Amino acid sequence: MSKSNKILSISDLGEFGLIDHLTKDFSISDKQLIKGIGDDAAVFSNGDTCTLVTTDLLVEGIHFNLIYTPLKHLGYKSVVVNLSDIFAMNAIPKYITVSIAVSNKFSVQALEQIYEGIKIACERFDVELIGGDTTSSLSGLFINIMAIGQAKKDEIVYRSGAKKNDLVCVSGDLGASYMGLQLLEREKEVFLADTSIQPELSGYEYIVERQLKPEPRRDILKKLKEAGIQPNAMIDISDGLSSEMLHLCKNSNLGCVIYEEKLPIHQQTILAAEMFRLDPSLPALNGGEDYELLFTVPLSQKEIIDKIHDISIIGYMHENKDYKMFVPRNGVEIELRAQGWNAMRE
Amino acid sequence: MSKSNKILSISDLGEFGLIDHLTKDFSISDKQLIKGIGDDAAVFSNGDTCTLVTTDLLVEGIHFNLIYTPLKHLGYKSVVVNLSDIFAMNAIPKYITVSIAVSNKFSVQALEQIYEGIKIACERFDVELIGGDTTSSLSGLFINIMAIGQAKKDEIVYRSGAKKNDLVCVSGDLGASYMGLQLLEREKEVFLADTSIQPELSGYEYIVERQLKPEPRRDILKKLKEAGIQPNAMIDISDGLSSEMLHLCKNSNLGCVIYEEKLPIHQQTILAAEMFRLDPSLPALNGGEDYELLFTVPLSQKEIIDKIHDISIIGYMHENKDYKMFVPRNGVEIELRAQGWNAMRE
Numbered sequence: 277m278s279k280s281n282k283i284l285s286i287s288d289l290g291e292f293g294l295i296d297h298l299t300k301d302f303s304i305s306d307k308q309l310i311k312g313i314g315d316d317a318a319v320f321s322n323g324d325t326c327t328l329v330t331t332d333l334l335v336e337g338i339h340f341n342l343i344y345t346p347l348k349h350l351g352y353k354s355v356v357v358n359l360s361d362i363f364a365m366n367a368i369p370k371y372i373t374v375s376i377a378v379s380n381k382f383s384v385q386a387l388e389q390i391y392e393g394i395k396i397a398c399e400r401f402d403v404e405l406i407g408g409d410t411t412s413s414l415s416g417l418f419i420n421i422m423a424i425g426q427a428k429k430d431e432i433v434y435r436s437g438a439k440k441n442d443l444v445c446v447s448g449d450l451g452a453s454y455m456g457l458q459l460l461e462r463e464k465e466v467f468l469a470d471t472s473i474q475p476e477l478s479g480y481e482y483i484v485e486r487q488l489k490p491e492p493r494r495d496i497l498k499k500l501k502e503a504g505i506q507p508n509a510m511i512d513i514s515d516g517l518s519s520e521m522l523h524l525c526k527n528s529n530l531g532c533v534i535y536e537e538k539l540p541i542h543q544q545t546i547l548a549a550e551m552f553r554l555d556p557s558l559p560a561l562n563g564g565e566d567y568e569l570l571f572t573v574p575l576s577q578k579e580i581i582d583k584i585h586d587i588s589i590i591g592y593m594h595e596n597k598d599y600k601m602f603v604p605r606n607g608v609e610i611e612l613r614a615q616g617w618n619a620m621r622e
Numbered sequence: 623m624s625k626s627n628k629i630l631s632i633s634d635l636g637e638f639g640l641i642d643h644l645t646k647d648f649s650i651s652d653k654q655l656i657k658g659i660g661d662d663a664a665v666f667s668n669g670d671t672c673t674l675v676t677t678d679l680l681v682e683g684i685h686f687n688l689i690y691t692p693l694k695h696l697g698y699k700s701v702v703v704n705l706s707d708i709f710a711m712n713a714i715p716k717y718i719t720v721s722i723a724v725s726n727k728f729s730v731q732a733l734e735q736i737y738e739g740i741k742i743a744c745e746r747f748d749v750e751l752i753g754g755d756t757t758s759s760l761s762g763l764f765i766n767i768m769a770i771g772q773a774k775k776d777e778i779v780y781r782s783g784a785k786k787n788d789l790v791c792v793s794g795d796l797g798a799s800y801m802g803l804q805l806l807e808r809e810k811e812v813f814l815a816d817t818s819i820q821p822e823l824s825g826y827e828y829i830v831e832r833q834l835k836p837e838p839r840r841d842i843l844k845k846l847k848e849a850g851i852q853p854n855a856m857i858d859i860s861d862g863l864s865s866e867m868l869h870l871c872k873n874s875n876l877g878c879v880i881y882e883e884k885l886p887i888h889q890q891t892i893l894a895a896e897m898f899r900l901d902p903s904l905p906a907l908n909g910g911e912d913y914e915l916l917f918t919v920p921l922s923q924k925e926i927i928d929k930i931h932d933i934s935i936i937g938y939m940h941e942n943k944d945y946k947m948f949v950p951r952n953g954v955e956i957e958l959r960a961q962g963w964n965a966m967r968e
Binding site for chain 2: 294295297298299301302304305306308309312313317318320322323324325327329330331332333335336337338339370371373375376377384387388391395398404405406407408409410411412413414415416418420422424
């Protein structure tokens with residue numbers, strides 16, 4: 277059997293490789309289309325303003341577990357992970373569509389709870405539900421949400437705009453959502469072994485909430501705008517800092533240096549990591565589902581950035597595109613690698 | 623237990639009732655939004671032009687069966703059913719996104735076949751794939767496609783625009799896709815009982831193709847435009863003529879009269895219906911998945927419509943919104959009822 281006839285499994289390629297592979301033959305010739313596949317959202321122009329589009333599919337048993345995920349939170353999270361992609365383009369989300377496939381064993385009341393969470397997200401972020409589809413599945417719950425945003429053409433920030441020596445900045449803290457998930461998974465196992473035992477999550481409320489009810493960082497965009505800063509490049513952190521950092525490097529054709537000591541990590545994340553005998557930098561680098569913003573700004577704006585609360589400078593862009601380094605506390609540089617949470621890896 | 627606490631099952635409400643129920647509390651306040659939920663596509667304005675959005679979720683075992691659905695056809699059909707919704711607004715589809723959830727048992731080659739069909743549809747209808755998501759499912763294949771179209775504001779045709787005495791017109795023929803599905807289902811049962819038996823579909827190629835590879839009617843829009851006709855109201859027939867006709871009536875606040883003898887039915891549909899001991903008018907009225915256009919035009923345009931190939935006048939809009947009648951060949955009017963194919967009914 278020749279190599280080209282080998283039956284490839286999906287996990288051979290991984291999620292990003294798979295999408296690249298499947299879409300490589302699709303040509304882009306439309307003149308209004310500014311950005312197709314390959315950023316947080318696609319962009320096309322309508323005269324002065326541009327429209328941005330992104331979509332995410334959440335699958336029961338892969339992306340969420342209904343044992344510990346309240347349906348209202350699930351509805352909320354399904355929306356905001358898409359809004360986060362629009363914010364990551366420095367754009368304003370306007371509309372969403374919601375497609376849900378659900379087993380007939382699901383009650384209408386259960387669906388109502390999902391829609392209640394969707395509604396809260398819509399109201400909080402000023403977006404409107406404009407369409408969708410609701411249908412049966414033979415088993416399991418599937419939620420596909422598409423978000424549409426708008427921005428002026430010159431205000432859109434792509435993954436590709438980073439310049440050499442740019443400061444690499446990140447909002448909030450990293451790794452909390454992943455550690456929250458580990459806790460929830462552990463308590464699920466305990467519960468399944470003995471359903472009379474209630475989950476022990478006290479002291480870890482922050483990281484559990486980061487997993488169940490993430491908040492996209494519209495507030496950071498507002499602060500940056502008020503400070504007169506428009507990032508050169510931006511991406512949201514859904515698959516872990518390392519993975520997203522490598523996307524920024526690849527798209528901007530640059531390298532980077534990231535310092536371990538600069539990684540913002542919440543105290544609860546550190547405590548939970550220690551409990552699971554993990555180095556806290558691992559979830560911060562590779563945990564995923566943080567929905568923080570990772571962006572670059574010119575070195576000249578360091579003083580302004582330093583004054584903005586909840587933004588950390590974690591490194592800089594390097595002119596050599598093959599030089600993508602992580603500097604641990606011991607100072608011995610190692611290559612930055614993506615070991616991000618990957619939905620296709622199972 | 624009070625009535626309001628009754629656990630409603632999804633099948634209690636049906637697909638349309640369910641969507642209405644779940645979205646009733648969502649307010650629409652955005653000034654750019656012209657049409658939210660409730661037509662073939664949502665519409666929002668961008669200055670001179672409008673953007674239209676529609677989405678459809680196809681689920682293995684509910685909307686398609688992989689035993690008799692070639693993957694390439696499935697990819698093609700998944701795209702064109704969405705394009706059909708855009709055409710039904712008298713708009714031009716421009717972009718699609720594709721979200722796929724698939725079990726890891728699926729090979730990359732199988733996904734490639736789906737994308738090959740998607741690509742053929744994109745090329746045939748001049749649309750571009752601009753984004754999407756690919757992820758795992760624990761079982762089954764799920765395809766969610768979203769289509770974006772464009773149109774000038776005054777060229778968009780809604781379900782709500784029909785006027786009293788308008789002629790009700792339909793493109794192509796009706797019921798073929800449903801009868802094609804019945805044939806495929808029958809051959810599947812035969813095959814499952816004895817896998818050495820090959821399917822017997824000769825003489826029924828047209829209706830099988832209508833099921834597996836429907837064609838949205840861009841050509842009809844072109845002909846109407848060339849003839850100087852812009853329909854007052856339009857919808858595409860995905861859930862059966864009766865169901866769609868009632869949508870037009872409800873949205874236009876009118877009744878209708880539909881004549882059985884005017885229903886366009888293909889010879890193969892009639893033969894297959896007879897083989898299954900069905901009145902051929904039943905699949906024509908309720909079969910679904912025809913993806914033909916159902917539209918209304920002023921009575922004054924009858925002569926022009928009569929000259930356009932592949933359009934049938936099947937009735938007219940009645941000024942009394944409670945008068946929605948079907949006139950069988952025997953002349954004894956009965957009320958038109960929706961018994962359309964309904965994905966939530968199972």
